[in-house]
Amino acid sequence: MLRLEHTVTKLDGFTLRADLTLEPGRRLAVLGASGSGKSTLLNLIAGFVLPDEGKVIIGGLDRSRASVADRPLSILFQDSNLFPHLSVFDNVALGLRSDLRLDGDQRARVSDSLAQVGMDGMESRLPGSLSGGQQSRVALARMLLRDQPLALMDEPFSALDPGLRREMLDLVAALCDRTKLTLAMVTHDLRDVSGLCTDLCLLESGRIVLQGPLDDILADPPALIRPWL
Numbered sequence: 620m621l622r623l624e625h626t627v628t629k630l631d632g633f634t635l636r637a638d639l640t641l642e643p644g645r646r647l648a649v650l651g652a653s654g655s656g657k658s659t660l661l662n663l664i665a666g667f668v669l670p671d672e673g674k675v676i677i678g679g680l681d682r683s684r685a686s687v688a689d690r691p692l693s694i695l696f697q698d699s700n701l702f703p704h705l706s707v708f709d710n711v712a713l714g715l716r717s718d719l720r721l722d723g724d725q726r727a728r729v730s731d732s733l734a735q736v737g738m739d740g741m742e743s744r745l746p747g748s749l750s751g752g753q754q755s756r757v758a759l760a761r762m763l764l765r766d767q768p769l770a771l772m773d774e775p776f777s778a779l780d781p782g783l784r785r786e787m788l789d790l791v792a793a794l795c796d797r798t799k800l801t802l803a804m805v806t807h808d809l810r811d812v813s814g815l816c817t818d819l820c821l822l823e824s825g826r827i828v829l830q831g832p833l834d835d836i837l838a839d840p841p842a843l844i845r846p847w848l
């Protein structure tokens with residue numbers, strides 16, 4: 620589903636070098652200290668930054684130069700990015716059409732994705748009247764609606780308290796199981812990814828210093844990962 624081939628991405632004073640393979644349906648946790656390049660890695664996959672060298676292959680095609688909109692993926696960032704003046708329904712509907720002119724079938728899809736995250740019945744509410752957890756659910760519904768095979772999440776629930784965060788991560792795991800989504804998720808905390816992620820990559824100073832199946836790494840943790848346990 621995803622392959623980074625010898626990518627080198629240079630920003631002002633920072634270089635990310637990445638080789639990475641993620642098979643369909645696998646769920647990757649991207650771990651690393653602040654400033655190690657986790658968000659840059661996701662931005663490279665998403666197309667917000669382009670590689671200076673190497674290739675970004677998504678769904679078997681070279682997308683190294685493709686725009687964000689032309690990549691078969693959806694994105695959920697730290698901030699839910701809901702529009703305060705639009706209803707829950709319209710915020711989700713934006714995932715389908717920016718002019719919000721939906722036909723009956725599309726409206727049914729919006730309702731279905733809200734039901735999948737347990738937000739049915741709240742379609743007419745404004746984001747400001749929702750709890751943080753509910754806002755996260757709406758953002759997740761919008762992501763689901765786009766129905767793309769690859770999802771990128773950059774610490775999506777970091778603003779939530781630990782209990783709610785766990786609830787959202789469990790919901791993401793259930794949705795990934797159901798939709799066979801391939802996922803790359805940035806995290807600071809290995810506890811967050813248990814039960815959700817199948818694979819792990821650890822970044823240090825712009826390099827992937829460890830990657831592999833999460834269970835194998837946890838069964839016999841190399842020294843590099845011990846500070847994170």
Ligand SMILES: Nc1ncnc2c1ncn2[C@@H]1O[C@H](COP(=O)(O)OP(=O)(O)OP(=O)(O)O)[C@@H](O)[C@H]1O
Pocket residue numbers: 630631632633651652653654655656657658659660
């Ligand atoms: N657009 C940019 N232009 C120049 N430098 C950038 C840009 N984006 C990020 N950087 C730099 O790249 C380095 C890696 O940043 P990045 O945000 O990828 O790290 P991170 O691991 O996600 O950190 P955090 O956990 O704090 O979010 C940092 O030194 C940052 O200042």
